Amino acid sequence: MRDLRHFLFAAVAVTFGLGVLASFLGAVDRGRFKENQVLTAARAVAWVVQQEEILDEPPEDLAQRFIVAVGQQPATQSAFVLKKTRILLHSDPAQSGRRLDRESLADKALYDAAREMGSDVRKNDEEREKKPDLDFEPYGEAELADAGEGVLAVRVPVKVDGRFRSMAQVASQPAPLDTGYPLLLFLGLAIAVLLYAGLRTVLPTPGRLAVGTVLVAALALVGTLSTVLDWRDGVREKAIEREAALLTQLADAGLNGATPPEQRQALAHYLARDARGRASGDLVDLGAAKVGTPAPGRAYPAGDSVAVYDEAFRAHKRSGDARTLGTWGGAIATVGVAIFLLGALGFTGRATDSFIYHRRAYGYLSPAMLGLGVLVFIPVVYGIVLGFTNRIYNDFQFAGLTNYVAILSDFDVTHPQNFYFTLGVTFLWTTVNVVLHVSIGLFLALMLNDQMLKARGVFRVLLIVPWAVPNYITALIWKQMFHREFGAINFFLAGFGVEPIAWFQSFWTSFFTNVATNTWLGFPFMMVVSLGALQSIPADLYEAAVVDGATRWQRFKDITLPLLMPALVPAVIVGSVWTFNMFNIIYLVSAGQPNGATDILITEAFRWAFERDNYGYAAAYSTIIFVILLVFTIVTNRITGATKGAFE
Amino acid sequence: MTGHESSPFSPGRLGKMVFLTFATFVTLYPVFWVFKMAFTPSQGFDASPYPFPTNPSLDNFKHVLFELPFFTWLFNSVVVSAATTVLGVFLACTSAYALSRFRFPGRAPAMLSFLVTQMFPGVLMMIPLFLIMDSLGLLNQLLGLVLVYSTTAIPFCVWMLKGYFDTIPKELEEAALMDGATTSMIFWRIMLPLSLPAVAVTALFSFMTAWNEFILAAVFMNEESKHTLPVGLKQMVGPFATEWGNFAAAAILVSLPVVALFFALQKNLVGGLTSGGVKG
Numbered sequence: 001m002r003d004l005r006h007f008l009f010a011a012v013a014v015t016f017g018l019g020v021l022a023s024f025l026g027a028v029d030r031g032r033f034k035e036n037q038v039l040t041a042a043r044a045v046a047w048v049v050q051q052e053e054i055l056d057e058p059p060e061d062l063a064q065r066f067i068v069a070v071g072q073q074p075a076t077q078s079a080f081v082l083k084k085t086r087i088l089l090h091s092d093p094a095q096s097g098r099r100l101d102r103e104s105l106a107d108k109a110l111y112d113a114a115r116e117m118g119s120d121v122r123k124n125d126e127e128r129e130k131k132p133d134l135d136f137e138p139y140g141e142a143e144l145a146d147a148g149e150g151v152l153a154v155r156v157p158v159k160v161d162g163r164f165r166s167m168a169q170v171a172s173q174p175a176p177l178d179t180g181y182p183l184l185l186f187l188g189l190a191i192a193v194l195l196y197a198g199l200r201t202v203l204p205t206p207g208r209l210a211v212g213t214v215l216v217a218a219l220a221l222v223g224t225l226s227t228v229l230d231w232r233d234g235v236r237e238k239a240i241e242r243e244a245a246l247l248t249q250l251a252d253a254g255l256n257g258a259t260p261p262e263q264r265q266a267l268a269h270y271l272a273r274d275a276r277g278r279a280s281g282d283l284v285d286l287g288a289a290k291v292g293t294p295a296p297g298r299a300y301p302a303g304d305s306v307a308v309y310d311e312a313f314r315a316h317k318r319s320g321d322a323r324t325l326g327t328w329g330g331a332i333a334t335v336g337v338a339i340f341l342l343g344a345l346g347f348t349g350r351a352t353d354s355f356i357y358h359r360r361a362y363g364y365l366s367p368a369m370l371g372l373g374v375l376v377f378i379p380v381v382y383g384i385v386l387g388f389t390n391r392i393y394n395d396f397q398f399a400g401l402t403n404y405v406a407i408l409s410d411f412d413v414t415h416p417q418n419f420y421f422t423l424g425v426t427f428l429w430t431t432v433n434v435v436l437h438v439s440i441g442l443f444l445a446l447m448l449n450d451q452m453l454k455a456r457g458v459f460r461v462l463l464i465v466p467w468a469v470p471n472y473i474t475a476l477i478w479k480q481m482f483h484r485e486f487g488a489i490n491f492f493l494a495g496f497g498v499e500p501i502a503w504f505q506s507f508w509t510s511f512f513t514n515v516a517t518n519t520w521l522g523f524p525f526m527m528v529v530s531l532g533a534l535q536s537i538p539a540d541l542y543e544a545a546v547v548d549g550a551t552r553w554q555r556f557k558d559i560t561l562p563l564l565m566p567a568l569v570p571a572v573i574v575g576s577v578w579t580f581n582m583f584n585i586i587y588l589v590s591a592g593q594p595n596g597a598t599d600i601l602i603t604e605a606f607r608w609a610f611e612r613d614n615y616g617y618a619a620a621y622s623t624i625i626f627v628i629l630l631v632f633t634i635v636t637n638r639i640t641g642a643t644k645g646a647f648e
Numbered sequence: 649m650t651g652h653e654s655s656p657f658s659p660g661r662l663g664k665m666v667f668l669t670f671a672t673f674v675t676l677y678p679v680f681w682v683f684k685m686a687f688t689p690s691q692g693f694d695a696s697p698y699p700f701p702t703n704p705s706l707d708n709f710k711h712v713l714f715e716l717p718f719f720t721w722l723f724n725s726v727v728v729s730a731a732t733t734v735l736g737v738f739l740a741c742t743s744a745y746a747l748s749r750f751r752f753p754g755r756a757p758a759m760l761s762f763l764v765t766q767m768f769p770g771v772l773m774m775i776p777l778f779l780i781m782d783s784l785g786l787l788n789q790l791l792g793l794v795l796v797y798s799t800t801a802i803p804f805c806v807w808m809l810k811g812y813f814d815t816i817p818k819e820l821e822e823a824a825l826m827d828g829a830t831t832s833m834i835f836w837r838i839m840l841p842l843s844l845p846a847v848a849v850t851a852l853f854s855f856m857t858a859w860n861e862f863i864l865a866a867v868f869m870n871e872e873s874k875h876t877l878p879v880g881l882k883q884m885v886g887p888f889a890t891e892w893g894n895f896a897a898a899a900i901l902v903s904l905p906v907v908a909l910f911f912a913l914q915k916n917l918v919g920g921l922t923s924g925g926v927k928g
Contacts, residue, residue, distance in 0.1 A: 354753055360831050361750030365758060368743035368806070371799040372765065379776035380768050386776070444671060447664050454661075459668045461911060463675055468910035470860035472878055473899045476885055477682055480892055488681050520678065574766075581769060583863070605771045615775055622772035629767035 037075045038172045042154040045168035079170045387620035403620035416597040426600040433579045436519045441526025449534040467524035475588035478517040504593040533567035685896035708897035721880040729858040736798040736854030744809035762803040801857040805850040812846035845916035
């Protein structure tokens with residue numbers, strides 16, 4: 001019965017967590033689409049302004065007409081262009097092309113923005129002058145600014161004649177804060193539970209039953225709605241449609257006319273980039289109705305141009321993470337609501353009573369649990385889910401077990417990026433380190449555990465210095481000490497006539513540098529733990545052993561070691577987990593050299609995520625690491641009973 | 649070990665002294681070396697293993713303090729570490745107290761969850777955490793780092809503190825209850841003062857987490873004005889040996905406070921660790 005309760009608690013907790021997560025994701029997604037729309041519009045303006053300058057015979061009033069069209073888009077609030085530090089064009093047709101009046105109150109805000117833009121253009125100009133290698137783009141990077149009240153302003157500098165002389169700004173319509181309705185659903189759930197709990201203390205039994213039934217019915221209704229509405233997909237689909245419509249309108253407004261046909265593909269890719277400058281891949285061709293073949297079976301709006309999104313890509317997306325997460329979230333929410341339904345009258349009641357009875361304990365526990373929930377458990381669950389996805393362009397799409405299969409079924413152990421090779425290195429790394437830590441630490445502790453020893457305290461304090469030094473500093477210093485030309489170690493060896501060693505060129509020397517650094521760093525912890533345990537061994541045990549004629553070795557083997565174990569075993573377990581995940585040392589000392597061979601699992605996972613940009617793979621990799629550690633801990637716990645006492 | 653050998657100057661003890669002196673020298677050698685690099689001006693770079701500077705100068709320190717945004721980094725690190733310590737200790741103490749003194753449904757899963765979080769590879773959490781922080785508007789905010797650091801420090805601290813709380817006799821609380829004390833009075837007036845050594849160690853660990861962490865800080869803080877000391881220091885390390893003097897000087901400045909704290913609290917380490925978290 002207790003187990004069942006835990007299960008129910010866990011189910012409800014997971015449901016809450018996923019719901020909140022789903023609403024976060026939804027909000028992030030919606031924000032991104034809004035951002036992309038404004039970005040696209042701003043880039044389009046920048047493109048047109050540049051084309052107008054470059055083309056020999058630009059269509060009359062092209063930029064002017066275009067910017068008015070942009071300003072009238074549903075998504076945009078205003079658009080204007082700064083040319084040679086003067087505002088010349090903005091989206092109000094009546095005023096387009098007029099110079100701003102500094103004294104006029106109505107122009108004040110726009111005037112200030114223009115001045116800011118002017119200084120940005122100059123600054124950009126100077127910076128690009130200084131760093132010519134940044135000029136790989138016809139435009140500068142877009143700059144996003146929060147203009148307050150939900151308005152997003154995007155500025156794109158425009159380069160003309162090799163200099164940044166103009167800048168386009170497009171501001172979005174203000175958008176209300178959108179938290180997504182799943183968050184509301186789960187907030188509602190929480191409020192309902194609390195309400196029920198409160199009522200339960202005051203109502204008589206029949207009343208409880210009625211209130212409980214009403215609440216549960218309401219919850220069931222909301223829960224069903226949440227699964228029926230495929231909310232996240234719908235939002236996404238609509239956002240893509242909106243962006244396509246926007247692009248079509250922009251193309252009609254003169255974007256196509258301003259663009260030589262051979263540049264249209266480039267334009268499409270330029271426009272369809274996200275804020276970080278990465279191609280989002282949403283958009284395949286702009287103006288395809290004229291120059292290419294549009295996807296069959298689709299009706300296009302009237303007009304000269306059409307923006308074509310890659311149908312295949314959209315299909316991917318639909319079957320990708322959005323649909324999967326949405327469905328999973330929905331399914332788990334349904335299970336959660338079902339559990340809630342089943343248990344609402346009996347279990348919830350009992351849980352509530354228990355909660356009220358133990359309210360002090362939960363009160364003390366809740367701040368930490370809330371923090372852990374949001375910043376540890378949700379990210380971990382999310383990370384594990386991402387292990388089942390692959391990132392295509394900017395999107396995570398469901399990939400099933402592909403990543404796990406790719407990691408675990410590759411048996412080419414001669415390759416340093418192979419999982420089993422890295423696993424072997426990691427086990428070797430952990431074993432060697434822990435053995436060295438424990439033996440050095442224990443040996444020094446035995447030496448120090450002598451009341452009569454002079455300067456005992458001084459030795460002890462000096463020997464824990466390595467523990468106190470921040471470990472990234474230790475790592476960087478040791479890396480320098482192993483430097484081939486300037487490192488102390490090679491100089492020291494030169495004193496014995498040894499040729500300078502290129503420490504990071506071969507596996508074993510490189511591995512040695514890591515071990516040396518981590519040993520220096522890690523033995524004081526074991527020393528302190530052993531010393532503490534040694535001091536708690538009663539001296540009369542040794543006296544009795546001496547009387548019985550035990551040798552020094554026998555005393556160590558039969559008294560010291562057994563009595564050390566209760567403190568040492570947990571320390572070894574904790575130390576093993578720390579060493580297993582000791583990112584800083586490997587990453588900073590050997591940096592995986594040579595050729596990634598000295599990388600351990602955790603640094604390899606990091607490289608997959610941030611250097612090889614394969615986050616799904618990295619997430620699966622990390623999940624495997626987690627499972628290995630979990631199994632290790634469970635097994636060692638079973639054998640040693642290290643945490644047995646702690647649960648009482 | 650037997651406690652019976654007569655004088656502090658017996659041959660065995662002298663041997664130990666000699667060995668320990670040697671071990672201490674070997675242990676401290678890298679530290680000497682850093683001091684030497686820090687006090688040697690970069691022009692007169694001297695890489696010989698002799699551990700003391702030949703012509704000491706403060707050039708490197710001047711460079712670090714006045715030509716780099718060192719004080720910005722310092723300010724950020726101090727704010728983040730101090731806030732993390734306060735928040736981390738508060739969170740760890742309250743939950744350890746609940747786990748040590750109350751029996752309630754969900755206690756064992758809660759403790760297990762603290763244990764399991766120790767095993768999560770940080771890489772697994774980094775991008776989700778980034779997205780969550782982004783949606784909460786906490787990127788490039790010192791507050792964001794404080795929240796992340798204090799929650800990552802919690803599990804270890806909770807286990808350590810809970811072990812220590814367990815050793816405090818229940819009779820003290822029962823007596824206080826008889827005298828009419830409330831739970832919160834017991835917590836603030838009895839438990840916390842009695843477990844100061846363990847609380848001190850908890851504070852030290854929370855502080856060190858925040859003071860020493862660089863990957864999350866580098867990922868979450870894009871703006872240069874929000875960089876913490878570890879991020880700044882990592883930037884100073886280039887491929888050329890000439891920059892190492894400055895790095896060594898900065899390393900000393902950064903390590904001093906945490907080493908000092910460590911030594912101030914080191915007496916508590918033995919008690920705090922062995923009676924608490926490590927025992928399980």
